[in-house]
Amino acid sequence: MKNITAFYLNGCPYCKGAKEALAELIEENPAYRQVAVDWYEESEHPEVVQGHSYYYVPSMFIGTEKLYEAQPGQSYDAIKAHVKAALDAALKA
Known part of the structure; x- marks a missing residue:
């Protein structure tokens, strides 16, 4: 299992x-x-952001591998599905 690093504003x-x-x-x-x-x-944490490639937040990573990056107009159900996929990936890693 791996930790997820998530960025937000x-x-x-x-x-x-x-x-x-x-x-x-x-x-x-x-x-x-x-x-x-x-x-x-x-x-507040530009030193942590460095090395992670994304444009939109929230974004979720395992290491520098992007698992999820929100897109404008995304519904709550879509966000939840992506967060679930990120959690599943972390459990399997």
Whole structure:
């Protein structure tokens, strides 16, 4: 199992949705509690952002491998599906 590094911006509605989806997924499947998700506000942690290639937030990575990058207009259901896929990938890694 690997940790997930996630980048967000304060005030971003997609980031809020991703965090809500993460909490919901953990309630639905307690196995997801095993995955450490380290959230970094990108403007406060430029040293952590370095080496990660993305444009939109939230973005989730294992190492520098991008698992998810939000897209403008994404629905909550789409965000939740991507967060779930990231968690599944972390559990398998």
